[in-house]
Amino acid sequence: EAGVVQSPRYKIIEKKQPVAFWCNPISGHNTLYWYRQNLGQGPELLIRYENEEAVDDSQLPKDRFSAERLKGVDSTLKIQPAELGDSAVYLCASSLTRTSTSTDTQYFGPGTRLTVL
Amino acid sequence: GENVEQHPSTLSVQEGDSAVIKCTYSDSASNYFPWYKQELGKRPQLIIDIRSNVGEKKDQRIAVTLNKTAKHFSLHITETQPEDSAVYFCAARKYIPGGATNKLIFGTGTLLAVQP
Numbered sequence: 006e007a008g009v010v011q012s013p014r015y016k017i018i019e020k021k022q023p024v025a026f027w028c029n030p031i032s033g034h035n036t037l038y039w040y041r042q043n044l045g046q047g048p049e050l051l052i053r054y055e056n057e058e059a060v061d062d063s064q065l066p067k068d069r070f071s072a073e074r075l076k077g078v079d080s081t082l083k084i085q086p087a088e089l090g091d092s093a094v095y096l097c098a099s100s101l102t103r104t105s106t107s108t109d110t111q112y113f114g115p116g117t118r119l120t121v122l
Numbered sequence: 123g124e125n126v127e128q129h130p131s132t133l134s135v136q137e138g139d140s141a142v143i144k145c146t147y148s149d150s151a152s153n154y155f156p157w158y159k160q161e162l163g164k165r166p167q168l169i170i171d172i173r174s175n176v177g178e179k180k181d182q183r184i185a186v187t188l189n190k191t192a193k194h195f196s197l198h199i200t201e202t203q204p205e206d207s208a209v210y211f212c213a214a215r216k217y218i219p220g221g222a223t224n225k226l227i228f229g230t231g232t233l234l235a236v237q238p
Contacts, residue, residue, distance in 0.1 A: 009165075038225075047128075047211045047228025048166065061225060096165070110156070111226065113165040 007031065009114035011097050017120045023085035026117045030078065030099030037074055038094040038111060039082050048096055048113075054080065055102060084119075092121045124149040126214050128229030136237050141202050143232045145212035146194040152214040155195045156226070157186060160206045169210075170197070202236045208234050 012030040018024050019086040026028040030037050036055050036097070040048035051070065065072065075081040082114040084091055094116040123225075125148040135141050147155075156171035172179045172186045172195065179186050187194040199206055213226040 045231065046224075047126075047213070047227070047231055050225045053225060067168045110168055110171070113158075113167070 009097055009099050009112055011095075011114035011117055013117055014115060015118050015120075017122065018087055019122050020089055021086040023083065024087050024119060025084075026082045026095050026097075026119075028080045028097030028114060029116070030080075030084070030097070031101075031112055034099035034101050035077070036100045036101075036102040036109065037080050038098040039080070040098065040113075042064075042094040042116070044098055047060060069116075087119075087121045088119050093121055095120050124216065124227040126212060126215055126227050126229045128212050128232060129174065129196045130232060131230065132233045132235070134235045134237060135202055137202060137204060140198075141199045141201055141206070141234055141236075143197045143210055143212070143234070144194060145196070145214075145229050146192075147192070147213070147214040147227075148228075149216055150190075150193060151216045155188060156213050156215075157197050158211045158213065158228075159208045160231075166182060166211060202234075204236050204238050207234055207236045208238075230235070 012027050038053050039051040040050055042048045052065045052072050052106045054074045057074050096116045097114040098111040099114055100111045102109045128145045128190040153174035156170050158166035158178050159169045170181050170184050172188050183200045185198040209231045211227040213233050215226045
């Protein structure tokens with residue numbers, strides 16, 4: 006099966022510019038996650054969607070970050086305006102969440118490496 | 123909230139030797155513990171996971187052990203090969219059916235280098 010797809014793979018922008026990332030999850034996966042991974046660190050969750058509903062956005066800096074998952078499939082993550090500290094890899098993941106199990110495996114996309122100059 | 127500590131941050135072994143990576147977690151209610159392997163510039167990939175009702179799980183050269191009392195779990199790789207070289211991340215999650223906080227908390231990663 007096709008994996009999680011993300012684009013672009015790399016993005017270089019100047020500070021204060023907007024940027025958007027796109028994610029297409031594995032077909033049939035109802036849960037979608039956006040993570041940020043700083044160099045030398047593990048991924049940190051920004052937002053989690055179950056279908057089209059954002060059920061956990063507690064770690065999303067809402068003053069500059071926004072996300073949407075229209076129709077419960079593809080998702081976009083936007084930063085406006087970008088700051089130097091936003092440089093990181095932004096990972097998208099998806100899973101098939103079933104309430105009867107606690108082990109819905111998360112499958113990651115290749116990520117978008119953002120560099121803010 | 124949950125906190126996951128991972129050690130060591132770097133690990134160098136000779137090909138054929140074993141490698142052990144350890145993680146501790148803070149929330150005793152955590153019940154799911156996956157391990158991910160991330161090669162340079164690539165996506166994290168699940169290599170093995172364990173639930174809290176199991177003490178050990180093995181898959182070929184990879185095994186994970188869980189000590190709920192001590193709140194730590196470990197990844198064991200035997201007969202290491204150069205292609206095992208990567209960054210390994212542990213994670214922990216407290217699963218609540220229908221809950222809004224079913225998120226993975228990752229450790230900081232271990233860079234494993236297998237010397238041929």
